[in-house]
Amino acid sequence: MQRDIAEQIVDQGGHYVLSLKRNQPTLFDDVARTFADPEARGLACKPTVDADHGRIETRNAVVSSDVAWLQDIHGWPGLKAIGAVRRTRRPKGANAGPPTTETAYYLLSEPMTPERLNQYARDHWGVENRLHWVLDVDMNEDRARNRCDNGPQNLAILKHMAINKLNAEPSKLSIRRKLKKADRSDAFLRSLLAM
Numbered sequence: 001m002q003r004d005i006a007e008q009i010v011d012q013g014g015h016y017v018l019s020l021k022r023n024q025p026t027l028f029d030d031v032a033r034t035f036a037d038p039e040a041r042g043l044a045c046k047p048t049v050d051a052d053h054g055r056i057e058t059r060n061a062v063v064s065s066d067v068a069w070l071q072d073i074h075g076w077p078g079l080k081a082i083g084a085v086r087r088t089r090r091p092k093g094a095n096a097g098p099p100t101t102e103t104a105y106y107l108l109s110e111p112m113t114p115e116r117l118n119q120y121a122r123d124h125w126g127v128e129n130r131l132h133w134v135l136d137v138d139m140n141e142d143r144a145r146n147r148c149d150n151g152p153q154n155l156a157i158l159k160h161m162a163i164n165k166l167n168a169e170p171s172k173l174s175i176r177r178k179l180k181k182a183d184r185s186d187a188f189l190r191s192l193l194a195m
Contacts, residue, residue, distance in 0.1 A: 002018060006077045006078060006107070009109070010078035010109060015078075015109045017108055017112075018106065018107045018108075019104060020082075020105040026073075030070060031070070031105045032103075034064065035082075035084040041064060041066050043062065043113070043114050044062050045061045045062075045117075045118060046115075055092055056092060057088070057089050059085055059087050059088075059121070060085070060086045060114075060118075061084070061086075061114035061118040062083065062086075063083045063112060063113065063114050064081060064082055064083075065080060067080065067081060076107060079107055080111055081108040081111040081112070082107060082108060083106040083108055083114070083117040084105050085106070085117065086101065087102055088100070089101075134163055135159060137176075138175050138176045138179060141159065165193070165195055166178045166192070168195055169191075169192060169195065
């Protein structure tokens with residue numbers, strides 16, 4: 001499916017930065033081995049450090065455009081570079097546990113600077129976290145029991161429409177508080193629906 005998405009993006013003249021998952025095991029392993037090889041040519045960026053949410057996170061990005069051999073093996077649509085972002089998280093506080101490290105790999109349709117890849121990766125997780133947190137926690141999507149026919153897809157569309165309405169509402173209330181307010185106030189609910 002990800003290959004089809006990449007092909008459609010390239011066919012329509014766009015560019016992509018796709019997160020490489022383990023469900024593509026041979027490609028994932030080849031990319032991981034590339035960045036593990038000390039002889040690999042890549043551009044490392046200056047680490048970025050963020051300290052919030054009770055932890056310190058350091059991110060290092062590397063981009064390599066030496067992908068001809070990957071294309072020979074995998075034939076990935078439009079692949080021009082690969083990237084890796086290594087994240088190390090250190091919990092803050094007296095009872096902080098040990099640091100954790102993970103590396104995310106990316107397929108790129110255009111070579112870019114490691115700093116730019118680092119920003120794309122950071123922005124992606126911001127969108128993922130904001131949307132999925134609301135769906136999972138505020139809208140209890142994980143507890144949904146509707147699994148037949150078009151029901152799950154229809155409910156997903158309605159939930160996304162509701163999130164868009166709640167985000168468009170100008171007050172500074174959280175999504176959860178807006179949901180509660182809409183549940184308790186017909187006037188507020190009507191104003192949301194009228195938007």
